[in-house]
Amino acid sequence: MTVTTQPGTELDRTRFFIDGHWVEPRGTDTHVAVEAATEVPLGTAALGTAADIDAAVRAARRALDEGTWGRTTTTERAAVMRRFADALAARAEATSTLVSRENGMPIGLSNAFNGAAPAGLLQMYADLIEALPLESVRPSPSGSTVVRREPVGVVGAITPWNYPQVLAMMKVAPALAAGCTVVLKPSPETALDGYVLGDAAIEAGLPPGVLNIVMAGREAGAALVSHPLVDKIAFTGSTAAGRLIGAECGRLIRRCTLELGGKSAAVVLDDADLDTFVAGLGDASFQNNGQTCTVQSRILAPRSCYDEIVDAVAGFARSMTVGDPLDPAVTCGPMASQAQLDRVLGYIDLGRNSAARLVCGGGRPAGLDRGWFVEPTVFADVDNAERIAQEEIFGPVITITPYDGDDEAVRLANDTEYGLGGSVWTTDEERGLTVARRVRTGTIGVNYYLQDLGAPFGGMKASGIGRELGPEALDNYLEFKSIYASSAQLAR
Structure with missing residues (x-):
């Protein structure tokens, strides 16, 4: 729903989180979030444009190329991620309630997946990256080779409305752990809760530009997928949309992970x-x-x-x-x-x-x-x-x-x-x-089906490409570089 005026509420989100700050949108369109159980408006959110996406991507690019995040030690990154987790945990009850009002999710399930799980994933990937050597040395015929893990770069994360907080963090947490910077585009159907991540990121001291959040529709999402400064797309959504995103990423020779539909x-x-x-x-x-x-x-x-x-x-x-x-x-x-x-x-x-x-x-x-x-x-x-x-x-x-x-x-x-x-x-x-x-x-x-956040998750056939969750998800956000040297010391 697009409108030009709407009575203000305490849930309104009319600015975007870009470069560590809340900034005014480039466009004028807004979206009215409606409570699923009552059909009563909850609040108004700004709808992003291609110009807003461009500003967010450029902030992420600066943070990657000129900032310190990708060059910090794994211990330093893990410490910030744990503070981020604590900030989200402090907001968990309010966030879970908000999501249930937005999309109708039963509150007990929302407490688990929109309240507890995002903080838990940040903690898990902080632990995993802290324990992972970023460099190893192998003997070679000419001396030695340093095999190095480096961040893949700027990640465009596009998430749906059904489990908005945990599906966002399934991308954000391993990306941050790897040293990537992120532009997150949540779905308009859950237009309000995504910005809780921005509030928590500020409290945690996440450096400017490392995480940027722009709520937008399909046209702005397409601008994110095709933006020349984006290195990888991580998408959860319909198979139909995934086919379009995969085709564009293939055309651009751009990495992508696609978690798509099912009929299990x-x-x-x-x-x-x-x-x-x-x-x-x-x-x-x-x-x-x-x-x-x-x-x-x-x-x-x-x-x-x-x-x-x-x-x-x-x-x-x-x-x-x-x-x-x-x-x-x-x-x-x-x-x-x-x-x-x-x-x-x-x-x-x-x-x-x-x-x-x-x-x-x-x-x-x-x-x-x-x-x-x-x-x-x-x-x-x-x-x-x-x-x-x-x-x-x-x-x-x-x-x-x-x-x-x-x-x-x-x-x-x-x-x-x-x-x-x-x-x-x-x-x-x-x-x-x-x-x-x-x-x-x-x-x-x-004899049961309960998702294990510590094990790889993803689909075969038209259900997607790649895996999220578990230690395996980190590889989606890391590039491997081989440095040929006459001799080398093992480094972290």
């Missing part, structure tokens, strides 16, 4: 314990109101116990409490926007008009006339070729498809352009691991 499968084997399966559905298949790229929204069920599994999934969906995401008892909040609600309802209509059987849900919940709420919805007897089984819906809509035997289950699990998440449910863990190894996906759980 939960494979329920014929020996699964249904109580364990049902207990894990909230995290595996319905997390964040279904607005999670890794949710296992396709459930593959053996014909031998198909009806029992359909009844179990439908029972769980009916038991979910839909309502105000700030209420700790609520397990399904609203969609993040009117557009997202319309998208989800459109897919439900597709399901109704297919050969699938609507088991529960299928519309707006009774008694919730305001807010972008939709009922948790389950379709059974879904052909895996149907659009509701192949396309990412990004809402609390589950399909159930029958299969015969483990081989068909694996074939159906892999019968998608995506490969991001997944799960296998069985009382025989070795059997579950065997099936999990055959599914072409970047992450998969056996």
Whole structure:
């Protein structure tokens, strides 16, 4: 929503964080952030232009080329990052609440992913970079070679609205640890919370230009991707947008990591314990109101116990409490926007008009006339070729498809352009691991699905390129340089 005037609130963010300061925007457009559960305006944020992006990139370039950040010792960088973590931790409760109001995320989940996790990631990458030797010496035929790790340069980080704080920090933390400088472009759908990072960066003493934040739409995002002074793009978002970004980075010979969409499968084997399966559905298949790229929204069920599994999934969906995401008892909040609600309802209509059987849900919940709420919805007897089984819906809509035997289950699990998440449910863990190894996906759980921030995360096929999280993420932000020398001393 773009407007020229809006009553002021304490949540307004009408300036950008560039070169260590809050600066006035170059343009005049603004975006009104609306509370997902009430449809009441929360505040106004400035919308960035290509000129704002240019100013932020140039500040990051100066900080990289003329500043000290990339030349500091790892111990010095780690100390600043730990102060940054402390500043975010002090704001965690308020930030979590703000995000839940912006995008409808249940508050308990928001406390974990928008409150605790960003500070934890800064701490983790501070520890990792402090323990990582930046230089090593190898003998060579002509003497020795110094193999050196250096920052990749200026990073353009583009993040979505569903987990705004943790997805930003999954890029910012390893980039800062590596000595890079960053321009962060958050999504307008969560227009207000991203600037908390700027407030915390000032408090932590992050040098000017090392982190810059400009909230903007697609046109300004495209300007960031193609800016000649950017060395790398780190993007999380839709596969459609990722294809465009990847093509542009390929044209420019520019490094990129792309964490994209998913349509993951939960494979329920014929020996699964249904109580364990049902207990894990909230995290595996319905997390964040279904607005999670890794949710296992396709459930593959053996014909031998198909009806029992359909009844179990439908029972769980009916038991979910839909309502105000700030209420700790609520397990399904609203969609993040009117557009997202319309998208989800459109897919439900597709399901109704297919050969699938609507088991529960299928519309707006009774008694919730305001807010972008939709009922948790389950379709059974879904052909895996149907659009509701192949396309990412990004809402609390589950399909159930029958299969015969483990081989068909694996074939159906892999019968998608995506490969991001997944799960296998069985009382025989070795059997579950065997099936999990055959599914072409970047992450998969056996009898649960909970993301491990200390392990690499990313997708196969159309779900992306590269990995975030874990020690492996640091390599995305480091270049390796070989220095040939007659002799050399080991350095840090």
